[in-house]
Amino acid sequence: MGKLTVFEIVLTNVGGICHAGGEVLGQVVVEVTKDLQVQELSVECDGRSQVFCIDTSKSTVIEGHPAIAIPHADEEVYICTSTILCGRQGKENGCLRKGRHVFDFTFHIPPHSPNSYEGEFGYVRYMLRARLKKSWEEENVTRKIRVIAKLDLNTISHVNEQIERSEEMTTSSLFSQQGVCHSALRLDRQGYVPGEIIPLSHIVHNNTARDMVVSLELRMLTEYRCQTITHTLKNRLQTIKYPKVAARSTFEQRENGLRVPACPPSHLHGCGIIHITYQVVLKVKPARLSLKRLRIAVTITIGTVPLRRGSLVTALVGNRPSERRWLTMPPPTYEEVMGMAAQKARSPLRADSPILTSLPDYEPLRARANTDSSIVKVQRR
Structure with a gap:
């Protein structure tokens, strides 16, 4: 021996x-x-x-x-x-x-x-x-x-298109008439890669007598299929909370705080028993005890090869350089994204951390963006 x-x-x-x-x-x-x-x-x-x-x-x-x-x-x-x-x-x-x-x-x-x-x-x-x-x-x-597994966003037709969803909710308080709260969520495109910012805008018209609580979530839905059983697990990857929206007022926000973390590509193509989707969710609810909820969910696609064109948003923020600067910034390299995820996994989770769950084991391609022409280039090792 x-x-x-x-x-x-x-x-x-x-x-x-x-x-x-x-x-x-x-x-x-x-x-x-x-x-x-x-x-x-x-x-x-x-x-x-x-x-x-x-x-x-x-x-x-x-x-x-x-x-x-x-x-x-x-x-x-x-x-x-x-x-x-x-x-x-x-x-x-x-x-x-x-x-x-x-x-x-x-x-x-x-x-x-x-x-x-x-x-x-x-x-x-x-x-x-x-x-x-x-x-x-x-x-x-x-x-x-x-x-x-390669998922090229340039081969998916709809991911470069703008998408908008709206919903309304009727509510009332004890000494006031019913009112309607109308909300809308708009994204400039539907395809992203890890490390990219998700530029979006949302508006809440609170025509009720109650204050409203507004939050924004990036969510991953994993569907496990086992014979005749299907189990769906929801993970909040990032959450942004806003101040209360006062009664009879309007709240409008152009948001650039949602960044795609290290995560596997959408759908998990090639696997028939695990399916992954991603959603950006706007949630509105009365500030005090109530069963009323307003939820707007927009499905997005996370890939491994970024879009070559159309990554700048003009419909949401206009053409002023001060407003477009953060959109022309290149996403961090995949190595940087994975390094940040590994560091968070090793350190204890803080109460104010936007990452609420551990991320799946994933190592994507390396991507960089050309900031002068806003054309994204992909480099393979």
């Missing part, structure tokens, strides 16, 4: 990142202090999604015992292949001589594989596993890889 001192997987891919349709390149490094007889040394690439749900609607009740919920699970496999590096079926001899040995390997990720994702009730995960089988025991070492 004790002959094996080093057994690890070293990836050539920068940061352990691979794009769907690309290759995973790496080496299995083995170092022994004495000659070691091995039956087989292999490396495996496994990529799959799994979902776990509990069906409480069909819980079985046994007399004298609490109800037993029925668990359900489902999975999809995208890649499961292995390569023998040394051993009985390999090209090398089954004896590892004293010293350091390096075995190269290459795996091709299918082009339609979904993006890596880690969620509360499921995941899309890609793993490398090296196995060294000896006559009396087996050694294992694993390495996680991140797969990035």
Whole structure:
């Protein structure tokens, strides 16, 4: 025993990142202090999604015992292949001589594989596993890889179009007549990448006798599909709260405080059991106890390749340079976005932090914007 001192997987891919349709390149490094007889040394690439749900609607009740919920699970496999590096079926001899040995390997990720994702009730995960089988025991070492599925916003027709939604709510107080609160939310476009600001405007006409509370949210909706069960989880990625809107008054705001955090692309294309959508939500409700609620939700698309044109907003803020300056600023690089997310994950969450939930494991492409022409360029490593 004790002959094996080093057994690890070293990836050539920068940061352990691979794009769907690309290759995973790496080496299995083995170092022994004495000659070691091995039956087989292999490396495996496994990529799959799994979902776990509990069906409480069909819980079985046994007399004298609490109800037993029925668990359900489902999975999809995208890649499961292995390569023998040394051993009985390999090209090398089954004896590892004293010293350091390096075995190269290459795996091709299918082009339609979904993006890596880690969620509360499921995941899309890609793993490398090296196995060294000896006559009396087996050694294992694993390495996680991140797969990035390309979602080019320039190939989606509607994401560069302006969108506006409006709703109204009727309410009254004890000593006053009914009044109507009318609200509207407008976005200049519907497609963004992590690190970009979401420019928007909203207005609240409070023609009631009650004060109103207004807030704005960026929300991620994850739908887990497990056999016949569908479970939707809502996560608030960012929240902005405004002062109360007084009775018989109007509140109008041009907002530039919503920035897309590090998050997986919309829809999670290629995965049939996990579906992701994003919404910008305007919420209006009476300041005091009331069951009345006004909610305007606009669905947006988060991609990995930004729009090349039309990223400036003129309909919302006009053409004055002082108002357009923050829109012409380039979004931070993906490395900066991921670095900020990792730093927040390591530090305790403050009460005033806009990030309310942990973000999924995600590493997108690198994007920069040309501030002179407002044409976004994408750089690949």
